[in-house]
Amino acid sequence: MKVDASHEVEVKGKLVTGADLLIKTLIDANVDTVFGYPGGAVLPIYDALYRNDTPFEHVLSRHEQGSIHAAEGYARVTGKPGVVIATSGPGATNLITGITDAMMDSLPLVIFTGQVAKNVIGTDAFQEADVMGITTPITKYNYQVNEIADLPRIVKEAFHIATTGRPGPVVVDIPKNISANITLDDYEDDFYLPGYQPTINPNPLQIIKLAEALSRAERPLLLAGAGTLFADAAQELKEFAEAYQLPVTNTLLGLGSFPGSNELSLGMAGMHGTYAANMAIYECDLLINIGARFDDRLTGNLNHFAPNAKIAHIDIDPAEIGKNIETHIPVVADAKKALLGLLKAKIEMQDHKEWMDKLQHNKKDYPLWYERSDTLLSPQWLIEQVYNVSKGEAVVTTDVGQHQMWAAQFYTFDKPNNWVTSGGLGTMGFGFPAAIGAQLGRPDDLVISIVGDGGFQMTLQELSIVKQRNLPVKIIIVNNEALGMVRQWQESFYEERYSESLLSENPDFVKLAESYGVRGVRVDKEAEVIQTLEDIFAYDGPVVADFRVVRNTCVYPMIAPGKGIQEMVGVKK
Amino acid sequence: MRRIIIATVQDRGGVLNRITGMLHKRQFNIESISVGASEVEGVSKMTFVVEISDRQKLEQLTKQLNKQIDVLKVSDITDKAMVARELALIKVVATGHTRSEIQGIIAPFRSSVIDVSKDSMTIQVTGRPDKVDALISLLRPYGIKELTKTGVTAFLRGQQPDQVTEINSMTI
Numbered sequence: 001m002k003v004d005a006s007h008e009v010e011v012k013g014k015l016v017t018g019a020d021l022l023i024k025t026l027i028d029a030n031v032d033t034v035f036g037y038p039g040g041a042v043l044p045i046y047d048a049l050y051r052n053d054t055p056f057e058h059v060l061s062r063h064e065q066g067s068i069h070a071a072e073g074y075a076r077v078t079g080k081p082g083v084v085i086a087t088s089g090p091g092a093t094n095l096i097t098g099i100t101d102a103m104m105d106s107l108p109l110v111i112f113t114g115q116v117a118k119n120v121i122g123t124d125a126f127q128e129a130d131v132m133g134i135t136t137p138i139t140k141y142n143y144q145v146n147e148i149a150d151l152p153r154i155v156k157e158a159f160h161i162a163t164t165g166r167p168g169p170v171v172v173d174i175p176k177n178i179s180a181n182i183t184l185d186d187y188e189d190d191f192y193l194p195g196y197q198p199t200i201n202p203n204p205l206q207i208i209k210l211a212e213a214l215s216r217a218e219r220p221l222l223l224a225g226a227g228t229l230f231a232d233a234a235q236e237l238k239e240f241a242e243a244y245q246l247p248v249t250n251t252l253l254g255l256g257s258f259p260g261s262n263e264l265s266l267g268m269a270g271m272h273g274t275y276a277a278n279m280a281i282y283e284c285d286l287l288i289n290i291g292a293r294f295d296d297r298l299t300g301n302l303n304h305f306a307p308n309a310k311i312a313h314i315d316i317d318p319a320e321i322g323k324n325i326e327t328h329i330p331v332v333a334d335a336k337k338a339l340l341g342l343l344k345a346k347i348e349m350q351d352h353k354e355w356m357d358k359l360q361h362n363k364k365d366y367p368l369w370y371e372r373s374d375t376l377l378s379p380q381w382l383i384e385q386v387y388n389v390s391k392g393e394a395v396v397t398t399d400v401g402q403h404q405m406w407a408a409q410f411y412t413f414d415k416p417n418n419w420v421t422s423g424g425l426g427t428m429g430f431g432f433p434a435a436i437g438a439q440l441g442r443p444d445d446l447v448i449s450i451v452g453d454g455g456f457q458m459t460l461q462e463l464s465i466v467k468q469r470n471l472p473v474k475i476i477i478v479n480n481e482a483l484g485m486v487r488q489w490q491e492s493f494y495e496e497r498y499s500e501s502l503l504s505e506n507p508d509f510v511k512l513a514e515s516y517g518v519r520g521v522r523v524d525k526e527a528e529v530i531q532t533l534e535d536i537f538a539y540d541g542p543v544v545a546d547f548r549v550v551r552n553t554c555v556y557p558m559i560a561p562g563k564g565i566q567e568m569v570g571v572k573k
Numbered sequence: 574m575r576r577i578i579i580a581t582v583q584d585r586g587g588v589l590n591r592i593t594g595m596l597h598k599r600q601f602n603i604e605s606i607s608v609g610a611s612e613v614e615g616v617s618k619m620t621f622v623v624e625i626s627d628r629q630k631l632e633q634l635t636k637q638l639n640k641q642i643d644v645l646k647v648s649d650i651t652d653k654a655m656v657a658r659e660l661a662l663i664k665v666v667a668t669g670h671t672r673s674e675i676q677g678i679i680a681p682f683r684s685s686v687i688d689v690s691k692d693s694m695t696i697q698v699t700g701r702p703d704k705v706d707a708l709i710s711l712l713r714p715y716g717i718k719e720l721t722k723t724g725v726t727a728f729l730r731g732q733q734p735d736q737v738t739e740i741n742s743m744t745i
Contacts, residue, residue: 132587137594141642144586161642195583196642319636322629 018148019048019179021187022112025155028189029110031056031083033074033440035067039087040127041114044179059440059469062461064091066433068098069459072107073434076420077395078441079232081108081162088114089127092173093134097427099169100138104424105253106226108167110158115144117177131173140168145178152189160191165198166317167230198316202333202341210288210312210329211345214244217286217310219355222246223269226253226423227291227315233336234258234416237290240339244349247359249277251292253423256413261392266359267368270298271559272405275366275571278559280359281306282566289313291335294324295424304564314338368409369556369573376524379403379478379549383410386448386476389533394418394446397435399455400426402484405555407450418445429458435473436465446474446537453479453506463516466542474536475544477509480551488554493561513544524548575604576631576651577727578621581611583643591641592619601625601634605659605724616645620657620726622702650727654734657727660699662687663709666716667694675715682708693718 016024022045026034034056038046049058061067064086071082082102086095092113102109116125135142141161143154151174158170214220228237234257241248241264248258249269258265269277281287287309292298294313299305305325312329313321321330331338370380383406386394396411397420398404404421413419420438422430435449456477466473478484486501513520519541523532529547536543556570582588589608596603604622611618625631631649638647667675667689675694676686684698698708702725709720 133590136587136591137598142587146586193642195645317640319633319640322632322636326629 014185015182016185017044017048017179018151018174018181018183019044020052021148021151021183021185022155022174022179023048023052023054024185025152025189026083027055029081029155029159032080034058034083034085035061035071035074035437036085037061037064037067037087037091039091039114041088041116041176042085042091042112042179044176045085045112045114045174048179057440058085059436059465061433062464063459064094065097065429066436066459066462066465068095068109068111069101069427069430069433070437070440070462071109072098072102072105072430073397073420073437074441075102075107075109075437076434077417077438079230079417080441081110081159082437084109084111086111086113087127088116088131088176089129091127092131093129096134096138097425099135099171101422101425101427101430102169103138103140105422106167106230107169108162109169110155110162111169111171113171113173114179115173115175118146118175119177121175131171135171138169139171142171142173144173145175148178148181148183149187151178152187153191156189157191157193161193161196165196199318199332200316200334200337202314202331202338204341206329206331207338207341207345210331211342211347213286213310213312213329214288215347215349218350218352219283219285220244220246220352221280221284221287221309222248223251223281223287223289223292224248224254224257225251225290225292226257228254228257228335229291229416231291231316231335231337232416233290233339236336236339236343238262240343243343244347245352245356246288247280247356249273249280251295251298251423252408252421254292255408256416256419259414260412261414263360266363268408269565271300272409272555272557274363274368274409275557275568276359276362278557278565278568279362282564284309286310286312289315290339291315293320296324299324300559300563300565300567304566366571370553371573372526373550375550377526377529377547377549379480379553380406380410381526382478382529382547382549383407383450385529385533386450387411389530389537390446390448394448395420395435395438395442397421397431397438397447397449399428399431399451400485401428401452401455402480402488402553402555403450403452403478405485406478428452428455430455432456432473432475433459433462435475436462436471439471439473447472448474448476450476450478452484453477453481453503453509454483456509457507460512463513463518463542463544467517470541472540473542475542477544477546478549479506479509479546480549480553481506482551484553485555487552491552491554509544509546518542518544520544520546522546522548574625576623576625576649577655577657577725578623578635578638578647578649578651579727580619580621580638580647581645582617582619582641583645584615584617585643588617588641588643591643592638595637595641599633599637601630605722607659607724607726609726618726618728620724622725650729654730654732655727656730657701657725658699659702659705659725660697660723661705661709662719662721663696663698663712663717664688664693664719665696665712666692666718668692671715675712678711679708684708
C-alpha cells in the first residue's frame with residue numbers, strides 16, 4: 001500500500017529530506033553553478049539534485065581538486081561565491097589544496113562535504129576523515145551540521161561569512177543521516193553572529209589623516225591589491241589616481257584593478273616586478289596600500305621596503321594592518337568606501353612633477369625586456385602575441401611559476417576581474433580548472449589558460465569537462481620541458497644542479513588532447529604563432545595548444561631572496 | 574614580556590581547536606590557557622598567559638584573536654587592576670617525621686591538605702602564580718611525586734584606579 005505522508009500529517013510544510021532542504025537553501029542563495037563529485041556520504045544530496053528541478057547547474061569534474069579550482073576561477077571572475085560538493089574522507093581531503101588556495105587569496109567559496117552518519121563519527125568508519133579538524137586552519141569558518149533544523153541557518157551563515165568582510169572559504173560538513181533524514185520544509189534561517197561584524201566604513205578621522213599626509217607628500221605612490229577588486233573599487237581607484245596624478249603599482253593579484261596601459265601605471269611590483277614600480281616603492285615618501293597584504297614576494301627584505309615612506313594601509317581585515325610592515329596611518333575599511341571618502345576630501349597637493357618625471361623616465365629607460373630566438377619560441381614574445389591577438393580583453397588564468405610571471409608581465413590588464421592566478425599558495429594545476437570555472441561564469445568571454453607543461457599535467461583530466469560541455473577554453477602550454485621556475489632557481493642559486501626539474505618525458509599533448517576529443521595543435525616556429533592564435537581564438541570549442549619555447553629562459557628582473565626591493569638583477573638586456 | 578589576555582567566545586564546537594590552531598600556526602608562545610563558563614549561557618571565557626617579544630606581536634595576537642568569528646571580545650588586562658589566580662595540586666613525599674614540617678610550610682600559603690596516604694600528602698594551593706610557584710619550590714626538597722596546575726584565570730577588578738602600578742607585569 002502506498003502512503004502519501006502529506007495526507008497523513010496535519011502540518012504547515014511538506015516532508016522533505018535534509019538534502020532537499022539543502023537544495024532549497026542553495027536556491028535561496030541564488031546559486032547558479034555547483035561544482036562537485038558524488039560519493040557514498042553525499043548520495044542523498046545527489047539524489048535530491050536528481051529529483052528536484054534545480055535552477056542551477058551541477059558541473060561534474062574528474063577529480064575534486066578540479067571542482068574546487070573551477071569554483072575559485074568562477075568566484076574570481078564573477079565576484080559570486082563558488083559552491084562545491086564533495087563526499088566524505090578522500091573527497092574532502094582532495095579539496096584541501098583548493099581550500100588553502102582560496103584562504104590565501106581570499107576567495108569566497110562555500111564547500112559542502114559529506115560526512116559519515118553521526119552514530120559512527122569517531123569510529124574510523126569507512127571514508128571517515130576529521131574534516132572539521134583538517135579544515136579549521138584553512139577556512140574562514142567551518143561547520144558540522146548536528147541537527148537537521150540547523151541546516152538552513154548554517155547554509156545562510158556560510159554564504160554570509162564567505163562573501164562579506166574579507167572573503168574566504170567556508171566548509172559545511174554534513175553527516176549522511178542529516179542529509180538523508182526527513183524533516184519539515186518549514187524552517188527558520190535567521191542568524192546572529194555577534195562576533196563577526198566587519199568594518200565597512202572608514203573612520204573619518206583616519207581619512208582626514210591620510211588626506212593630510214597626501215597633501216604633504218612629495219613622492220606619493222599608490223599600491224593596489226586584490227582588495228580593490230573584491231570591493232569593486234577599480235573605478236574609484238582610477239578617479240582618485242587621476243584626480244591627484246598619483247602613480248599606481250599593483251600586486252600580482254591586484255593586476256587589472258588599475259588599467260595597466262594608463263600612463264600612471266608602473267606595472268607590477270615585487271620579486272619579478274618592473275624596475276619603475278620597485279624603485280618607486282624604494283624612493284616614495286608616502287605609500288598608500290589599498291587592499292594588499294605586504295606579502296613577502298612583494299616586499300623582499302623588509303628592511304629595504306619603502307624605507308623613507310610614511311605607510312598608509314587601507315584594509316578590511318584589521319589583522320593585516322601592521323602584520324608585516326609598521327603602519328603609520330591605518331584605515332580599516334572596504335576599499336571602495338575608503339576611496340570614496342578620499343575622493344570627497346579636497347586635498348591641496350604639493351607639486352610632485354619632478355617625481356612623476358622620474359618615474360616616467362624609469363618606465364621608459366627600464367622596460368620589461370626579453371630575447372628572441374632563432375630556434376624555439378621566446379616565451380615572453382609568445383605572451384605578447386597572445387595579448388595582441390586577444391586584444392587584451394581575454395580572461396587569463398595561470399598556474400604558478402615562470403609562465404605565470406611572464407603572463408603577469410606581458411599581458412596588460414586594463415579591466416578588473418580578468419586575471420585569475422594562484423598567488424598566495426602558488427598552486428600548480430590551478431590554471432586549467434580555474435579556466436573552466438571562469439568560462440562557466442563568463443560564457444561570452446574569451447578565456448585563455450596559460451599553463452606550464454608541468455602544472456597542466458597535474459589537473460589535465462578535466463579535459464573531459466571542456467569536451468563534454470564544449471567549453472571554448474583555450475589552453476596555452478608554455479612548454480619548456482621543465483619545471484621552469486625550479487630550474488631557474490637551480491641555475492641561479494644551486495650551481496645548475498637540475499635536480500628532478502627537467503621533464504624530458506612529457507606526453508604528446510596534441511595526441512593527448514585528441515584522445516579526449518579536444519582539438520590539439522603544436523607550434524614551434526615564430527612564423528606560425530599569430531596565425532595559430534587567431535585561428536584557435538576564433539574556433540568554437542576547447543583547444544590545447546602546445547607552444548614549444550626556449551628551455552633555459554629566466555624570468556627577469558628579479559629580486560633574489562633576502563635582497564631589498566632596490567637590489568634587482570636583470571633589469572636590462 | 575609576559576601578558577595576560579582574556580577572550581570571551583561563543584561556546585561552539587571546535588572553537589578551542591580553532592584558536593589554539595591559530596596560535597600555533599602564527600607561532601605565539603602560550604604559557605597557559607584556561608577555559609570555562611562565563612556569567613552568560615553559551616559564552617565561555619578564555620584566559621591566555623603568553624610570552625611575547627614586542628608590541629607589534631602583541632597587537633597581532635589580539636587582532637588575530639578578534640578576527641575569529643566565534644570571538645566576541647579580546648582584552649589585554651596585564652596593565653589593568655585585576656585579579657589573576659591559578660590552582661595547583663601537589664603530591665609530595667611525606668613520612669612520619671616530615672608530615673608536620675610540611676604542614677608548617679603550607680600554613681602561611683593558606684593552602685590545604687586534601688589527601689593523605691602512607692607515604693604522601695596532596696596539597697591544594699590557590700593564588701597568584703608567583704605564590705603558587707613559591708610554595709612549589711619550598712616543597713621540592715621533600716620530593717614532589719606529582720604536580721598539576723590549572724593555568725591562570727583572571728578578570729578585571731571591580732574598580733580601576735586612576736593610576737595603575739606596574740606590579741602586575743612583574744609578578745604574574
